[in-house]
Amino acid sequence: MTNVNEVPADxxxxxxxxxxxxxxxxxxxxxxxxxxxxxxxxxxxxSDDWWYVRCASLLRKVYLHGPIG
Known part of the structure; x- marks a missing residue:
């Protein structure tokens, strides 16, 4: 099974x-x-989709580093 760490971030x-x-x-x-x-x-x-890209980036960061703060 593929892990988030194995997939290119972009x-x-x-x-x-x-x-x-x-x-x-x-x-x-x-x-x-x-x-x-x-x-x-x-x-x-x-970009009109910048909000979705920002949310996707945050989801990836939370997955990789866990809930912070």
Whole structure:
């Protein structure tokens, strides 16, 4: 059986993000179109799917490192 550690991160995040979006598991809040991703960013993200990619990335990190904090 394949483990998360064996799958390339970019491939896993891409597939997981599309699954989150297609199955309506996570819905972005209304204000997500107007926010920046960090204090260093000048503009909001260009991609419409950035919320799902961010959620998929966080899910991967929590799986790898466990609940933190």
């Amino acid at each position: 491939l896993l995040i891409e597939i997981l993000a599309s699954k989150l979006k297609d199955e309506n598991i996570v819905t972005p809040p209304e204000w997500s179109n107007f926010v920046k991703t960090g204090s260093h960013a000048e503009r909001p993200p260009q």
